[in-house]
Amino acid sequence: MRLELGNIFIKDVKFSGATKVDGGVLYINKEEMLKEIGGDEHIKNIDIELAHPGDEIRITPVKDVIEPRVKVEGPGGIFPGILSKVDTVGSGRTHALKNVAVVTAGKIVGFQEGIIDMTGIGAEYTPFSKNHNVVVVCQPVDGLKQYDHEAAVRMIGFKAAAYLGKFAKDITPDEVKTYETEPILDSVKKYPDLPKVGYVYMLQTQGLLHDTYVYGVDAKKIVPTLLYPTEIMDGAIISGNCVSACDKNPTYVHLNNGIIEELYEKHGKEINFVGVIITNENVFLADKERSSNWTAKLCKFLGLDGVVISQEGFGNPDTDLIMNCKKIESEGIKTVIVTDEYAGRDGVSQSLADADEKADAVVTNGNANETIILPPMKKIIGMTDYVDVVAGGFDGSLRPDGSIEVEIQAITGATNETGYVTLSTKGF
Amino acid sequence: MATIITNNPLVFERMNSRCKIDFRETDLKGILIEARNRIHAGHKLLSHPLSGSVKPNETNYKSLMISDEKAELDLDSLGIIESAIETTLKFLNMKEYKWDIKVLDDFQEIDFTLISSAVESMI
Numbered sequence: 001m002r003l004e005l006g007n008i009f010i011k012d013v014k015f016s017g018a019t020k021v022d023g024g025v026l027y028i029n030k031e032e033m034l035k036e037i038g039g040d041e042h043i044k045n046i047d048i049e050l051a052h053p054g055d056e057i058r059i060t061p062v063k064d065v066i067e068p069r070v071k072v073e074g075p076g077g078i079f080p081g082i083l084s085k086v087d088t089v090g091s092g093r094t095h096a097l098k099n100v101a102v103v104t105a106g107k108i109v110g111f112q113e114g115i116i117d118m119t120g121i122g123a124e125y126t127p128f129s130k131n132h133n134v135v136v137v138c139q140p141v142d143g144l145k146q147y148d149h150e151a152a153v154r155m156i157g158f159k160a161a162a163y164l165g166k167f168a169k170d171i172t173p174d175e176v177k178t179y180e181t182e183p184i185l186d187s188v189k190k191y192p193d194l195p196k197v198g199y200v201y202m203l204q205t206q207g208l209l210h211d212t213y214v215y216g217v218d219a220k221k222i223v224p225t226l227l228y229p230t231e232i233m234d235g236a237i238i239s240g241n242c243v244s245a246c247d248k249n250p251t252y253v254h255l256n257n258g259i260i261e262e263l264y265e266k267h268g269k270e271i272n273f274v275g276v277i278i279t280n281e282n283v284f285l286a287d288k289e290r291s292s293n294w295t296a297k298l299c300k301f302l303g304l305d306g307v308v309i310s311q312e313g314f315g316n317p318d319t320d321l322i323m324n325c326k327k328i329e330s331e332g333i334k335t336v337i338v339t340d341e342y343a344g345r346d347g348v349s350q351s352l353a354d355a356d357e358k359a360d361a362v363v364t365n366g367n368a369n370e371t372i373i374l375p376p377m378k379k380i381i382g383m384t385d386y387v388d389v390v391a392g393g394f395d396g397s398l399r400p401d402g403s404i405e406v407e408i409q410a411i412t413g414a415t416n417e418t419g420y421v422t423l424s425t426k427g428f
Numbered sequence: 429m430a431t432i433i434t435n436n437p438l439v440f441e442r443m444n445s446r447c448k449i450d451f452r453e454t455d456l457k458g459i460l461i462e463a464r465n466r467i468h469a470g471h472k473l474l475s476h477p478l479s480g481s482v483k484p485n486e487t488n489y490k491s492l493m494i495s496d497e498k499a500e501l502d503l504d505s506l507g508i509i510e511s512a513i514e515t516t517l518k519f520l521n522m523k524e525y526k527w528d529i530k531v532l533d534d535f536q537e538i539d540f541t542l543i544s545s546a547v548e549s550m551i
Contacts, residue, residue, distance in 0.1 A: 147541075206479055206545060284474065284493075285476060286550075315478030342518070353512060353515040
């Protein structure tokens with residue numbers, strides 16, 4: 001399967017009389033966009049606001065972040081099973097508007113959604129402060145249940161991204177990247193001396209606000225299966241996850257998964273990147289046993305030599321991560337696990353809720369308990385009462401000058417476990 | 429057969445007619461310790477005690493499922509509950525949050541849906 005990804009680099013986003021991409025600027029007709037994404041009976045009011053890098057703006061509470069993309073050639077459309085039919089995507093050509101994101105905002109449940117600061121130290125902790133953000137703020141009708149609320153805002157976000165993405169269809173991209181994964185028998189013939197490497201992609205799937213969908217299917221109902229990496233670039237996996245802002249995978253991260261990018265970078269040179277095995281993170285322990293048995297079985301069946309495993313979320317997924325690691329290692333396959341840490345404010349506590357001696361190659365994306373001071377911002381997009389709750393939540397966090405003290409787990413994407421983060425480690 | 433040990437009134441209210449519920453007026457840590465006591469008595473843990481990504485110092489609600497059958501001590505269950513208690517204590521030593529009623533309702537709802545997904549898997 002071969003996908004050409006045409007990247008169109010956007011340097012500014014402005015409201016205008018007509019929606020178009022012209023000279024690297026995305027112009028948006030706000031009224032037209034509101035009409036396109038509106039109409040959900042559960043939502044009383046939608047507004048769209050813009051937040052640019054460097055603006056003194058805090059966006060909160062953030063639900064999802066989505067990159068606008070459009071299918072230009074090849075089967076299917078973006079977000080199959082959600083907005084498009086269930087054709088298998090991942091081949092042909094797709095265009096992406098880079099440096100732009102749709103951000104959905106609005107409180108769904110108390111305290112759980114995240115913060116994106118567009119300037120100051122908070123901005124340094126989230127990759128999403130570097131984008132021109134088209135923020136869609138949704139106000140629910142009175143008395144709306146959390147499940148319906150989440151579903152409505154989720155769909156509005158995808159409609160917004162698809163609306164903007166379609167204006168990229170006829171634009172000549174600034175850059176075209178080609179990603180190709182051949183059937184495994186062909187790639188093994190082509191690269192007989194390279195180690196066969198797979199990616200086990202763990203998806204948060206526990207229930208309300210902890211869900212992920214694959215071609216429209218609730219991923220807690222799946223058994224582990226194989227995907228071409230390029231299917232994921234066309235929106236085969238989307239987020240319905242509102243919890244754990246720092247280490248959930250927003251849809252933007254699924255579309256731009258850093259591990260997939262890196263493995264493709266080394267494909268045909270250092271490794272033979274065979275494909276992606278998706279698996280879930282369920283609450284029921286027998287589900288965990290079954291899914292980890294199946295990931296190990298698939299890794300063995302594919303004849304892999306090495307596997308990268310990433311997890312999503314906190315606590316319960318640590319057990320899935322270690323089960324996957326142990327069972328894949330037991331098949332004689334080397335693993336590297338990718339995670340983040342909750343190691344206490346001083347960073348010295350046990351980082352994960354599970355461990356095993358076979359998990360001896362680990363990449364961390366930071367300590368989510370690390371505490372920082374966010375300076376006051378001139379403007380808040382979203383709901384300010386949420387910030388008051390965060391600030392008032394514990395003694396001394398709201399400072400007299402209006403700054404707030406938070407653990408970086410409150411910042412969207414701060415410790416993302418696919419490596420799509422701004423934190424890094426340097427040796428001295 | 430299984431029992432849900434919970435301190436979440438919503439779980440009791442919505443599930444009592446179709447599941448075996450042991451409702452306890454205790455905190456999240458108390459639920460985990462009760463589960464550990466039963467594991468020591470030979471019961472098996474059926475759902476993960478750190479279900480959900482809401483941190484143990486944020487929500488005080490916890491529901492978990494444990495087997496009614498008793499056998500030899502299940503070391504996997506014991507390992508998971510001990511790690512969960514250790515993690516919970518780590519968070520409780522950091523900061524405990526104080527919430528208004530609306531947020532507490534949200535956390536009850538989240539805990540209810542997490543344990544519901546375990547019940548659906550078991551059926």
